[in-house]
Amino acid sequence: MQIQVKCSCGAEKCPEWAIIELQGVVEVQPSFQHSLQNLQIGLLCRPSSQENYTFTVGYHELTGYKVALKKPMVVLKKIKYMDVERQIDEATSSSSCVELDVVGFIRHKILFKTRPTTLISGPQPTVKEKINAEGA
Numbered sequence: 001m002q003i004q005v006k007c008s009c010g011a012e013k014c015p016e017w018a019i020i021e022l023q024g025v026v027e028v029q030p031s032f033q034h035s036l037q038n039l040q041i042g043l044l045c046r047p048s049s050q051e052n053y054t055f056t057v058g059y060h061e062l063t064g065y066k067v068a069l070k071k072p073m074v075v076l077k078k079i080k081y082m083d084v085e086r087q088i089d090e091a092t093s094s095s096s097c098v099e100l101d102v103v104g105f106i107r108h109k110i111l112f113k114t115r116p117t118t119l120i121s122g123p124q125p126t127v128k129e130k131i132n133a134e135g136a
Helices: 084-089
Strands: 004-006 016-022 043-045 052-057 060-082 096-112
Touching (some): 016 060, 052 096
Parallel strands (some): 004 096, 016 096
Antiparallel strands (some): 043 052, 060 096
């Protein structure tokens, strides 16, 4: 079987993707376990123009940095379509062709390898005023 790879946007215009590498396990609440598609798990920020990144997940914040991959990766999308020419020649068999479309390139990863810091702060302490016994 021959699989064709094509890039409709041009090599220079393909979007850049990045991999986020975390150490440990990201656990999903049982109520979201069957609907993981389009689930937002956190907020990724890059303060100013530094190479450091912050990733906030719930009440935890991770700090990481950008690392270049040794070998770039390509992100592909599989497209199936029916081959009409083959169906005419071979009327009894239904065949389909597969084509791969280039979606983007991955040249970097953002590595978070330190333990997260907790963002939960305690309640603000209440300031008790001393009552002057002489004025009462």
